[in-house]
Amino acid sequence: MKKKSRFARYSLQDKALLTVGFLLLGLFVIAIVIPMxxxxxxxxIDPVTLQNKGITFDFDKWTLxxxxxxxxxxxxxxxxxxxxxxxxxxTFLSVLVTMLAAYPMSRADFRGRGFFNVIFVITxxxxxxxxxxxxxxxxxxxxxxxxxxxxxxxxxxxxxxxARTYYQGIPGELREAxxxxxxxxxxxxxxxxxxxxTPIIATLALxxxxxxxxxxxxxxxxxxxxxxxxxxLVLRAILIQNQPESGMISDMQSTAxxxxxxxxxxxxxxxxxxxxxxxxxxFFQKYFDSGIMAGSVKG
Amino acid sequence: MVTPxxxxxxxxNGLVYVTxxxxxxxxxxxxxxxxxxxxxxxxxxxxxxxxxRYNPIRGILGSEWVGFKHFQRFLSSPDFLRYLANTLKLSVxxxxxxxxxxxxxxxxxxxxxxxxxxxxxxxxLYLPNFISVIVLCGLVRIFLSVTGPVNLxxxxxxxxxxxxxxxxxxxxxxxxxxxxxxxSIIYTAALSNASTELKEAAVIDGAxxxxxxxxVEWPAIKSTVIIQFIMQAGNIMSIGFEKAYALQTDxxxxxxxxxxxxxxxxxLIDGDYxxxxxxxxxxxxxxxILLVAVNKIVAxxxxxxxx
Numbered sequence: 001m002k003k004k005s006r007f008a009r010y011s012l013q014d015k016a017l018l019t020v021g022f023l024l025l026g027l028f029v030i031a032i033v034i035p036m037x038x039x040x041x042x043x044x045i046d047p048v049t050l051q052n053k054g055i056t057f058d059f060d061k062w063t064l065x066x067x068x069x070x071x072x073x074x075x076x077x078x079x080x081x082x083x084x085x086x087x088x089x090x091t092f093l094s095v096l097v098t099m100l101a102a103y104p105m106s107r108a109d110f111r112g113r114g115f116f117n118v119i120f121v122i123t124x125x126x127x128x129x130x131x132x133x134x135x136x137x138x139x140x141x142x143x144x145x146x147x148x149x150x151x152x153x154x155x156x157x158x159x160x161x162x163a164r165t166y167y168q169g170i171p172g173e174l175r176e177a178x179x180x181x182x183x184x185x186x187x188x189x190x191x192x193x194x195x196x197x198t199p200i201i202a203t204l205a206l207x208x209x210x211x212x213x214x215x216x217x218x219x220x221x222x223x224x225x226x227x228x229x230x231x232x233l234v235l236r237a238i239l240i241q242n243q244p245e246s247g248m249i250s251d252m253q254s255t256a257x258x259x260x261x262x263x264x265x266x267x268x269x270x271x272x273x274x275x276x277x278x279x280x281x282x283f284f285q286k287y288f289d290s291g292i293m294a295g296s297v298k299g
Numbered sequence: 300m301v302t303p304x305x306x307x308x309x310x311x312n313g314l315v316y317v318t319x320x321x322x323x324x325x326x327x328x329x330x331x332x333x334x335x336x337x338x339x340x341x342x343x344x345x346x347x348x349x350x351x352r353y354n355p356i357r358g359i360l361g362s363e364w365v366g367f368k369h370f371q372r373f374l375s376s377p378d379f380l381r382y383l384a385n386t387l388k389l390s391v392x393x394x395x396x397x398x399x400x401x402x403x404x405x406x407x408x409x410x411x412x413x414x415x416x417x418x419x420x421x422x423x424l425y426l427p428n429f430i431s432v433i434v435l436c437g438l439v440r441i442f443l444s445v446t447g448p449v450n451l452x453x454x455x456x457x458x459x460x461x462x463x464x465x466x467x468x469x470x471x472x473x474x475x476x477x478x479x480x481x482x483s484i485i486y487t488a489a490l491s492n493a494s495t496e497l498k499e500a501a502v503i504d505g506a507x508x509x510x511x512x513x514x515v516e517w518p519a520i521k522s523t524v525i526i527q528f529i530m531q532a533g534n535i536m537s538i539g540f541e542k543a544y545a546l547q548t549d550x551x552x553x554x555x556x557x558x559x560x561x562x563x564x565x566x567l568i569d570g571d572y573x574x575x576x577x578x579x580x581x582x583x584x585x586x587x588i589l590l591v592a593v594n595k596i597v598a599x600x601x602x603x604x605x606x
Contacts, residue, residue, distance in 0.1 A: 007412065014508045018410060025407045029423045031476065035438065038448060054451045101331035104323040111316045116328065123335060125587055128342025129579035131566040136342050152338040155331045185322040214431030217541045221567055232433050239437030240545050266441055270434050277429040282422065
């Protein structure tokens with residue numbers, strides 16, 4: 001098909017409409033990209049210049065001091081380490097439990113399917129709330145334990161519905177060919193079913209990983225011990241509470257200098273902390289469409 | 300499923316099924332069920348303390364019952380209307396402004412002919428989704444600070460983060476900035492299901508863009524739009540705590556204090572468990588009512604098809 005002719009085939013009115021639409025789309029993209037570039041550039045600027053003039057391309061004013069200071073800070077590394085552990089464990093557990101549960105729930109012959117469905121779906125709309133969950137975690141002695149941030153959200157009903165819908169789209173012959181009886185469901189599941197579910201597993205894993213990596217609330221209320229805190233809590237101190245660890249800025253003489261430096265550190269912190277996910281994400285992009293398609297079908 | 304002839308045979312069949320398929324229950328369902336019961340249903344039972352003067356030492360059953368006292372205290376306090384209004388305004392305006400943007404983005408993306416250009420634009424559009432709430436709010440604070448780039452650009456010294464009247468716009472606009480691109484994926488996927496033949500036919504018939512959208516593209520995404528709308532409208536009262544809390548400053552509380560942040564402060568910071576549970580329960584009940592109502596209304600407009 002001749003691709004060039006498609007825009008030409010539109011009427012004048014439609015062309016005008018599309019042009020306006022694409023302009024708006026372009027503006028939106030610019031509104032996303034410009035601030036990001038600004039942050040990257042700003043993270044290299046000398047703190048005094050940054051405060052008085054903003055960013056500059058006069059490279060004499062560029063410096064790596066922000067990165068040196070952030071990267072030599074211990075708490076950032078502890079945060080990174082904890083964030084990696086929590087996110088990996090959470091993702092593995094969550095995807096496993098969700099994929100497992102979705103399997104019987106996808107089978108028309110599964111006895112009790114309706115009942116369990118109601119049990120699960122109720123929790124999507126009604127819950128005990130913050131205080132009750134906190135009291136439960138506390139009575140389970142999970143305060144200051146990584147399981148407090150991992151277990152409560154490990155099973156997601158919404159993801160289970162998406163996985164269930166995905167299973168239902170898999171031809172029944174697969175099962176018949178495998179000749180399953182009730183006794184070797186596990187073998188069928190791990191050896192035959194899961195391997196054809198890569199897109200949905202990748203999608204769910206990405207969602208869960210990003211969700212855990214980026215969240216701070218559960219950690220804020222359950223983890224007080226500084227050695228247990230994930231990256232986002234360390235970031236919160238620097239970016240939101242304006243309280244970078246004193247070691248990062250304490251060598252500055254005046255309050256003004258410290259404030260300027262603290263401001264600069266924010267930019268470098270944003271870059272360093274966001275980089276891992278932003279680098280990772282294009283590799284997952286190919287799975288998005290197929291994964292989301294499964295979710296868009298009514299469960 | 301076959302209609303049972305007798306209740307007994309049905310029960311018998313059920314037992315046979317369960318013994319034959321015990322693995323499905325034990326290995327597959329049980330982990331999820333256990334997590335659900337422990338972390339979702341047990342806390343639900345704890346809601347009882349909303350009707351007590353809860354004393355952690357005496358426990359839920361030993362504490363003194365006070366009926367609806369905490370609810371009355373909250374509902375009659377002057378703060379109640381303010382927090383309710385803040386919550387409702389934030390999410391209703393957020394929904395009205397935020398809901399159409401991903402759909403429009405998807406329509407526009409769908410009209411881009413070059414696959415390469417489309418991929419690049421999508422890459423940029425999805426990017427902010429991977430930034431954390433903390434970093435997003437940190438960015439907002441930096442950009443809007445008195446010495447930040449926005450003020451440098453305007454040559455002004457406005458402290459946006461201390462202005463209650465600016466807070467909601469900041470929250471909603473940054474939400475669209477971050478989420479609209481990602482939100483468009485689901486519609487883009489649904490649009491790829493639209494029949495190209497139908498579209499070619501519409502083009503040949505001389506249909507303009509609006510007519511094409513009405514005849515081809517809208518039918519392809521309609522059910523997705525409805526589900527998304529019900530889900531989002533039904534969650535109006537459970538608007539995120541994390542972002543609101545991270546954008547709060549002492550001076551913008553007049554519009555930034557919403558019910559969930561209030562529950563957190565009264566409950567976990569002040570330790571008033573019973574009162575904040577009552578407030579949280581009030582919030583949840585309204586949410587459920589809204590969800591049912593929205594579902595009914597949408598079902599009526601959509602020939603009886605709801606969620």
